[in-house]
Amino acid sequence: MPRAVVLLSGGLDSYTAAAIAKAEGFALHALTIAYGQRHTREVDAARAVARALVVERHIEIGVDLRAIGGSSLTSDAPVPRDRDIAGAGIPSTYVPARNTVFLALALGWAEVLEARDIFIGVNALDYSGYPDCRPAFIRAFESLAAVATRAGVEGAKFHVHAPLLEMSKADIIRRGLALHLDYGLTHSCYDPDSSGAPCGRCDSCQLRARGFADAGARDPLSSAREA
């Protein structure tokens, strides 16, 4: 089985992207990056998701992006709530260069593993407007990978798979449910309370709720909350 590095955040999207990689026959090497986000609950979810996916290996790397700041996820600025998520503009939850940092680390590990495939759960439709979730970004990173690594200059082609790129959140959830994923293991909220419970009002909670509603499915996290 060819190896793939899968970026696993603990959210719904990266879980689904990793499950797609597995369904395509890759041996999963999961990489979780603790970047100083408010929601460290996410990292716990990534561990649960990695176990559920029966990955070959799961590593975590800390990179404290709070030193840089510039985002409501990595500073003390408030996370927006009850925002019109269909509205224009890149929200304050954008973390400067986050996916560039993530893919750079995934690329380094891929080179060590002699893997040529990297999976990332970015999504350009329900993407909250983030620039580093767009097709042009993925293609530019592949071009960089070819000249950034020993393997690349020796002729290897790195492929960055973004299987969710053109899917709606409802499509992602439908695909994941067809793959029998347990979304109760995941965590999406940008700003959970101290018990880890989702706020229900940030962009990420709104996108998740709308996705489950549009997919005609029940979010196991909501059920747990109501129980």
Place this chain on the structure above:
Amino acid sequence: MPRAVVLLSGGLDSYTAAAIAKAEGFALHALTIAYGQRHTREVDAARAVARALVVERHIEIGVDLRAIGGSSLTSDAPVPRDRDIAGAGIPSTYVPARNTVFLALALGWAEVLEARDIFIGVNALDYSGYPDCRPAFIRAFESLAAVATRAGVEGAKFHVHAPLLEMSKADIIRRGLALHLDYGLTHSCYDPDSSGAPCGRCDSCQLRARGFADAGARDPLSSAREA
């Protein structure tokens, strides 16, 4: 004064590149990345160099690349000594995707600072064969930066300056001495002893010694050792 993010390792090259940025009129924002390298002595040197350069700000970010390994600088594999540094091939001190990770972090901070200029002390001639020290890599990263960031998609152009790219080590040292740099503050050795003293035999020590010899200058670190 326009701001620039300068990657500062504590080595001779990045010190010189930062001094060139300062001479060009930039307000320096120094970024040091502790990536789990053997030679943490380097990080101490970066602090001394940042003070000498009178930077606006100096931040350090830890990223443990030992989790990935794949290099004699980030694993327990031996650092090569007495190697023919003119020989072909990329040595085991190559750290997979290191400069991609470094530039990604520099890009994130540059975006937060509203800086458009990043300085990196890579060198394609005395480069030990590293792929991510070549002109094609620098240009590919600039292309990525344009689509990876909010500022980029809104029209900003990020410029990655690599002023040492085409210089020999002797040229770099001559330039630095003309700028009155104190190379006694720097650290180059890949594998110093427990007191921090350079080994004199790794590629980095060899390149440094040859550079000072070719420049007709005395390395203050050698003088200190002999004193």
